Structure formats: C-alpha cells, structure tokens
Amino acid sequence: MVEVAGSIRVLEGCRPDALPLDALLEGGQPVVLKGLVRDWSLVQAGLQGMQAAMQYLRGFYNGQPVRYSYGGPEVAGRPFYNADFSDLNCDVRRSSLDQVLDEIASHADDAKPPTYYVASLLTDGCLPGLRESNDLDFAAHGISAPPSIWIGNRVIASCHYDAPNNIACCAVGRRRFTLFPPEQIVNLYPGPLEPTPGGQAVSVVDFANPDFERHPRFREALAAGQSALLEPGDAVFIPSMWWHHVEALDSFNVLINYWWSSMPAYMPTPMHALYHAMWTIRDRPEREKRAWREVFDYYVFGPADRAGEHLPGHVRNVLGPFDEAMSRQMRAMLIGKLNR
Template sequence: MGEAGPGVREREGCRPDALPLAELLDGGEPVVLRGLARDWGLVRAARGGMREAMDYLRGFYNGQPVPYSYGGPGIGGRPFYDADYTALNCEVRRSGLDEVLEAIAAHAGDAAPPTWYVASLLVDTRFPGLRAHNDLDLAAHGVHAPPSIWIGNRVVASCHYDALNNIACCAAGWRRFTLFPPEQIGNLYPGPLEPTPGGQAISIVDFDAPDLARYPRFRDALAAARTAVLEPGDALFIPSLWWHHVQGLEPFNVLVNYWWSSAPAYIPSPMQALYHALWTLRDRPEREKRAWRAIFDYYVFGPAERAGEHLPPQARNVLGPMDETLARQLRAMLIGKLNR
C-alpha cells in the first residue's frame, strides 16, 4: 500500500470502568485506547503464545458448531469476490471450534496458509463465562452492546464501514487498522451491496497492491487515511460510518468488539432508507433528483426542528420529535404502502 496519512490519535491509561464514551462520541474520530483490555485473561494467555491463547478459549467453549469462512491458499488471506464480483472467493462452513483452531495451528508456519475466519460470533452463544474476565462492561455506561469475537489467522477484512459505533479490542496477535473518513467513499471504489464478504460493501481496491491506473482516486483516499497498529490489550474506537481496513499480522489473531447505536432502539438502520432511495430516486431525471435533494435537505438533513417549527405542536405529526409511538406509526404506514 502507498503512503497513508497520519496515525490515529491515542489515549493512554483508559480502563473499562472509566471509559470516556461521551467524549469519544462527541469527538467523532477514531482513537486508539492503549492498554484498555490489558488485564483480560485472554490477553494474558496470549502473551504466553498461540497455544496458550487457544487453550484459554477452549476452556469456555460450549461445544456448539461455529460458522467460519474458509478459503484456499490462493486467496491470500483476503475474503473477497470471484472474477466477475457475483460470488465470493471463500465458502462458509460449520464445525467445532477445536477443528478450526487445530487447522490454524497446523498451518501456522506456512508461507501461504489457507484462510480460516470465525467472524462476528456473539461471545455469549459459544463462550459462556468468558466475559467474567474479558469484558468492557459497557452496560455499566448505559450502553447495550453484547460483544462479538473474531478468530482467525492472517486474515484481511477489506475496507468497509459499519452503521454502528465500534470499540475493537485486540486480544491475541497484532492488527493493523487503516481508517478513512466517511466522505472518502467515492475514492475507495465500493463493491456490490450484495453479496458481500461480511455484510457491508467493501472497497475493491487491493490495499497490498493498489492498481492506481484503474483506481486513481485511491491516491486521494490514502492522503486522508489514518493508521494504527494494535497489540494485545489495545483497543480502537471507530465512529459509525468510518471506513476501516483490518489486517491480522500474526498466524493467530483474536479480536473482541462492541457495536452500538447512538440512536434509540426504535429508530432503524438508515440502510433501509438507502435501498428505498435506490429504488425510488436514483434513476429519476437529474432535474427531479436536484429537487428531491432540496426536499431531503429540508426535512431530513437540516436541523431536526426546522420543518415543523412554524406549525403548532398538535399539527406536526411526523415533523415533531421522534418517539417510540411515532416510530411504530411510521413503520405501520410504510409497511402498508409497500404491500400495496
């Protein structure tokens, strides 16, 4: 990859019981939280090597099969697409965790090993009791964010964004993060919305060998990039909608992450609105699209109170503050209209 921009801002001395969540959210930029998870049992085990970390996980594993992505040595650790971008270059399998861990260990010394990747597995579904000594306890901060675990070898999670805020904790192995502000989307050349290797659109640029003749705007993305390398015990706050490219740097890597929304639970993901807009707006004449942009700016992207401020409260309806009752009414109305 070419030269990227500056490193990510760092904070030292953060502890799970004193997380500056409000400050992180208000700042709206990624922050490395050095040593946040240094006291976790899994992190301590990982300091003793790959086998100790694997044995620690086995001690909590409940034996239920785990889904994982598998790819041959030819994919280079990068779950991605086939040549025409209509299918993936890896397959989803299910087996016991022991089989996955033993396969990773057996090929740990290979120059080009196959890829094994247990991705976004809810911790409590397979590792009951693990959180007792391996958790940020975000519930104590008023945040509902059940942790997920990611287990694999030298896997590359291609550059993507998440609609939720994220704290990613490096528990075993080292990871390199390359991050981009949301406005860089056009310079990152997103792939299809479906299918995707992990649920969100990814950049189709190969960060290890970018083809700048084919993707020239990627130079501008790199100029805006921020990089961070995390060792076991470090964490990274990634604000919602920031693009991030994640590389596992060692033969065995484990990450635990926490996703949460800044919006109330009754407000759904804007991805549904994106799909609806692709259906209803994208292919209209340019004049109409400009007019609809002005309408959306007025009702949606401007100040929340603007569209209804000149009306008496009893007349505002959907133009007034959103609450759970109004959200249910909107949902019912939309379902009714879509089913006609």
C-alpha cells in the first residue's frame, strides 16, 4: 500500500448522542472520531470474534435477498474493471445474507479467498431492529440519514468520491482510509463513468502497486493525501466530494455509514449537470468554452445572489433562491426542453 504525506486528524471523546456535526461541516476536513461507536452491541460482538458478529447479524435478518459482488481469488479483494475497462471483474449476485455469511466464513483462513462484498445495504430494510443498539443520533440535528451496512471479507473500495457528507463507522474488523481533497481529481486518474464498481467513477491507480510511468501525477496526490487506520468502534467523517480509498483488513469486516446532504431533498444531484455540460459544452472550440466558463462563474460558481442582485425580487425567478415549487418548475422546464 502506498504511503501518503498526511494523517487524518483525530478527535477524542465523541458520543453517538452528541455528534459535533456543525463543527465537522464548518471545518470541511476529514476527522477520525475515535471510539465513537465502541459501545455498539455489534462492535462488542465483533470483538468476541467473527462467528459472534455473524450470529449477531443473523438475529436481525428478515430473509430478504441481498445483492453482493463476487469475484474469484484472482480479484484479490478489489472489485474493479476488467483489463480493457469494458466490464467489471466481479459478478453481481443475489442470495440470502445467511448464505453470504456462510461462504465468507468458509474461506476465512484462505490465503487468497474469493471476494464477497455486500455494499450499501439499507439496514432498516434487511436488518430491522439493528439500529436500536447501533445508531447515531442524526434526528437530534433534524437530519434524515438512514444507515447503510457494508459486509465482506478483505475488500478494497477503490478510491472514489461521494456527493453527500459521510460518517463511516468501523463496526467489525479494521479498515484503512486514505483520503484526498476534491482538487486532486486530475492526479487520481478517474476511470469510466459507466460502468463503475460501486456507482461512482473510481481511480484506476492500483494503490498496492502504482505504476508511476502510466500515472505520474499520482505522486502529487500522495503529497496531498491523508490516511488513518480505524479500529473497531472508530469512525471517520468524510466531507462531501473528498476522494477516499478504503481497505478492509480482516477476514470479516462490517461497516455502517451515514450519508447526508447539506441541501434539501428537492435539490437534485449535480451529476445531472455534469453529464449535460459534457454533452453540450466540453467539445466546443476553446474560445467558446472560455466564454461559457465566464457565464458559469457568473450564474453558478460565484456568489449565489450576484446574478439577480440588481433586479427587482418579483422578476428574479431562477436567479433567486430555489425552493420546492421552483425546483418542480425547473425540472418540468428541463424535461420539456430535452424532449423536443
């Protein structure tokens, strides 16, 4: 594994019922929340061993089939692309969680086990009741952040970003997190937007054995990176849009995470705008692109009220703040224009 220049800042003394969300968001930097969930029942079961943790999870399982990634031993725990990036190196399968747990256990002592990865499974849908003794109190902040659970063996989640803010809780097994600020995107060599191993474009750099001839700018990313090794019971705050590479280090690992947006639910993901901009702007002549950059800086990336500040409020329309009604109007307008 490559070494990065920095370490993620550690904050001691946090409790699940007293999350310092305002301070975390204002800081805008990743933070390890040391021991945040050490008293969770799942964490305590995991400290007794793999079978105790599996048995604890089985006690909540409602039998609903789960989707998981499976790869042979040659995948080496890294769900990724095939050699020519035309497909993925893992199969997506459906089975019972009990079956997945049994198979993970049967290969726990293998030097090169197959890869099993249940990713981003909503706990309330498949493991009802788990939250009762294993939860963070987002409701106290007026935030809806339903938890997701990630279950697998020694799996690597290749470096990627997520649009929401994230608190990831290491429940069973250890995990190494390596993070990079958003401006390092050019030095991380993102892969195709579709298909992707987990819904987001991932870095094509092999962090275990980087090829600096093919990816020379990756050295710059390493100089800007931060890392931390999380023990069971630790958590990490990952700000919106920060790239993160996550390695599960033990033969059985469970993580529970919470995503939440700083924007209301009626605001759509900027990914739609990215696709639309690639389609409509990217391949234009450079002089046109420079002009459109100025337009976007004026209307989008500058102060939110700049474009409408010289106009009476009643005529600002989309130049004023968006609310739910204006969002519905904008969506209808765009659908109408795109369908012409």
